[in-house]
Amino acid sequence: MSTTSPASDEPTRLANIISTMFAGQAGRSHRLSNGETVQLLVGADAQDDCAVFRMDGSQEIVLGSDYVRGSKFILYELGYLDDYDVGYYLAMANFSDIAAMGAQPIALLSVIRYPKTMPDEQFAQVLRGINDACELVGAPNVGGDIGTAERLILSASAMGVVESGGSLLRSGARPGDRLCVTGPTGIAAAAQKYFTKPHIADGAISAAAEKVLLNSWRRPQALVGQGRCLSTSGLATSCQDSSDGLKAGIESIAARSGVGFIVEEKALPVLDVVREVAELSNIEVTSLILGDSVDFQLIFTVPEEYLEELKKIFEGHGYTFHDIGFATELPDIVLRSSDGATRELPGAAWRHANPDLP
Amino acid sequence: MSTTSPASDEPTRLANIISTMFAGQAGRSHRLSNGETVQLLVGADAQDDCAVFRMDGSQEIVLGSDYVRGSKFILYELGYLDDYDVGYYLAMANFSDIAAMGAQPIALLSVIRYPKTMPDEQFAQVLRGINDACELVGAPNVGGDIGTAERLILSASAMGVVESGGSLLRSGARPGDRLCVTGPTGIAAAAQKYFTKPHIADGAISAAAEKVLLNSWRRPQALVGQGRCLSTSGLATSCQDSSDGLKAGIESIAARSGVGFIVEEKALPVLDVVREVAELSNIEVTSLILGDSVDFQLIFTVPEEYLEELKKIFEGHGYTFHDIGFATELPDIVLRSSDGATRELPGAAWRHANPDLP
The missing domain is CATH 3.30.1330.10 (PurM-like, N-terminal domain)
Structure with missing residues (x-):
């Protein structure tokens, strides 16, 4: 300066x-x-x-x-x-x-x-x-x-x-809809853990991995193209960004739509660097992925019968997304592991545990 | 609290x-x-x-x-x-x-x-x-x-x-246009002078006058109706609010429109309470009226031939305004007193002298 x-x-x-x-x-x-x-x-x-x-x-x-x-x-x-x-x-x-x-x-x-x-x-x-x-x-x-x-x-x-009628609200998810996210989350929270905790030395991870962490704050990307695909396709039933965390985003769509969700643990996209920081911090990686990490992915729902069509539209624009679960009539939101066991979504809730986030 | x-x-x-x-x-x-x-x-x-x-x-x-x-x-x-x-x-x-x-x-x-x-x-x-x-x-x-x-x-x-084409910009004033303001200015600045200066005792003016001062901050009014009259009439050539002060507003219209202004001192609307505070503070009342007082009057220009028509439209809605001068081809902005003498507009300029205003 x-x-x-x-x-x-x-x-x-x-x-x-x-x-x-x-x-x-x-x-x-x-x-x-x-x-x-x-x-x-x-x-x-x-x-x-x-x-x-x-x-x-x-x-x-x-x-x-x-x-x-x-x-x-x-x-x-x-x-x-x-x-x-x-x-x-x-x-x-x-x-x-x-x-x-x-x-x-x-x-x-x-x-x-x-x-x-x-x-x-x-x-x-x-x-x-x-x-x-x-x-x-x-x-x-x-x-x-x-x-x-x-x-x-x-x-x-x-x-x-x-376009008239094209706004994507949080309130349109219906039971059976697939729950999707445009990319991995938890990176911004991992960056905060890594660079602010004195017990983790700089250099504990590779320089390239450090850059990935920093770029989540230095060059965040608003996923405008992906949002436009969701809107103009007319296929998505709800959408919000993950800036309050993946868990908070899913909870918000659930609350506004009157549905619950089953989230498949093995389907959650995760970057190696987030796994590394979770290990260095002695915390569960899922809590970084789902907690109050300020990433800017899009969380959305799409009826199962349109999932493949939407995937093709995304691919046509060079985009991808991850199918991580589905909406249920029951209002509970649970994480299901590979063995079929379910539990509450882990991770710090929005702003309760971390009031100093932006 | x-x-x-x-x-x-x-x-x-x-x-x-x-x-x-x-x-x-x-x-x-x-x-x-x-x-x-x-x-x-x-x-x-x-x-x-x-x-x-x-x-x-x-x-x-x-x-x-x-x-x-x-x-x-x-x-x-x-x-x-x-x-x-x-x-x-x-x-x-x-x-x-x-x-x-x-x-x-x-x-x-x-x-x-x-x-x-x-x-x-x-x-x-x-x-x-x-x-x-x-x-x-x-x-x-x-x-x-x-x-x-x-x-x-x-x-x-x-x-x-x-309505399409109806936005009132600062840039449309033409030489000869009348310069107008919807009401008295300087009240917010007088309130600050009165309530923050230890050498002026509370009670130096009447309770009613104190209330007028305080209400300029407690219940400011956005002059939406007056702005709509100016826009829908199609008669005003420029407009801005006086929230940076009357002088700054006039200067801004002048700069954006490429004109100057002659402001008639005797035509400036002034409240008695502003005059009282000026006397108590030992400053010229014109500098309170024109300086960086955060009032929310509208400053606007209207071609001379439409002045009476606009007045009638205002009166039809229960509004008034004051004709305080006119635009000139020369870029200077001057205050003209009753004896015809001209000088620069007095009053603190926008934010230079008073950086702690909102």
């Missing part, structure tokens, strides 16, 4: 950093699968009160907010993440909520409050991280709020658009 | 406070003057990743964010505002940006991060304040983010909808 660059006030940062970084946004547009369009009329570069979009047809707009706790972001505090990384994370965490609705992200609004002493270069790094994540999903950062605060505070809202 | 009520974790607050307070949102709709509708399909009560709206026609969506600094809110810290008040303020500050675009607010997303020890009752008060402000403008609180932080942090995003 350079401290030689100036720490300008808000109007100066608007003029020097924001204006140049966000020039020429107006006119960007998205076309949905039914031909309907949404066009950005007024973006961040206009420095108006709000961003403006023009819609046609009868699209659905989705809107969500997510907060990232800047300096209480533990891996940031420890120096494993830099200012660019937390900006990137803020945007992707917000886009993940849009992806989980099956929507195409069209805009981000960012709230960036910083200590008065934060140098312009550091502030610009936060914005660059946000901006690059926005570019990757094709949704510009159209404005928000900047200004000072006691410490770095990052919050954002994201907006997306879906 | 009661400390006897429990301080629950996030899932519990979601279940006990949020779910009951936000039940039954789905189905609410707005109809625009051209007959187009927007309907809320998925609100906060659905506890999904995002809120969902169904649009028809070719409406414009406007989207903005505003942050309120919770415990650094000076009148809150001093006990003049309670938790309900800051919640109310958060929502109205965000709706004011929507009003300034000429839009009908349709939703708020709130980010509420609180110290772990904050009792449920206090948390519920913040939400009640937000909710009541939302009810007043007819836009539900459709979700957002809650969770813990080191201190109370409040941020929000608001969304609004306008």
